[in-house]
Amino acid sequence: MSQQDNLAVQQKFGNAVNTGELEQLRDLIAADVVDHDPAPDQGAGPEGYIRMFAELRASFPDLAVSVDQLVMDEDKIAIAYTISGTQKGDFWGVAPTGRKIRARGVQIARFRDGKMVERWGSSDQLGILQQIGARATSA
Numbered sequence: 001m002s003q004q005d006n007l008a009v010q011q012k013f014g015n016a017v018n019t020g021e022l023e024q025l026r027d028l029i030a031a032d033v034v035d036h037d038p039a040p041d042q043g044a045g046p047e048g049y050i051r052m053f054a055e056l057r058a059s060f061p062d063l064a065v066s067v068d069q070l071v072m073d074e075d076k077i078a079i080a081y082t083i084s085g086t087q088k089g090d091f092w093g094v095a096p097t098g099r100k101i102r103a104r105g106v107q108i109a110r111f112r113d114g115k116m117v118e119r120w121g122s123s124d125q126l127g128i129l130q131q132i133g134a135r136a137t138s139a
Helices: 003-019 022-027 045-059 125-131
Strands: 029-035 064-072 076-086 100-112 115-123
Touching (some): 003 076
Parallel strands (some): 029 115
Antiparallel strands (some): 076 100, 100 115
């Protein structure tokens, strides 16, 4: 696959997340995808991504992901992104607050045969929790 083919897959992935049409992810993510940095309780394969993004969209129904920078080589695409949304549902044990969040993240995805086969990434999860008013507790 060409760089442009991989870019098209990445763009479809982002569109599925932004529109909530998460079933499309089945066609974009390999069944044996390796995620080096999965979200808590994400699960394996496309189903894990669908469940994770469904839960995120339930917490932040107006979730939007925008790409700030993109760099690609023959089989990988790296993006720096910003997510935003309004907390209308529970998020990691925090009841809905109605607060708006904005957080940065980075992802590197490797593609083969028109699907994402490997992913590395990091989002500012602590920043999100702070923005919705979560308080740290001592153990």
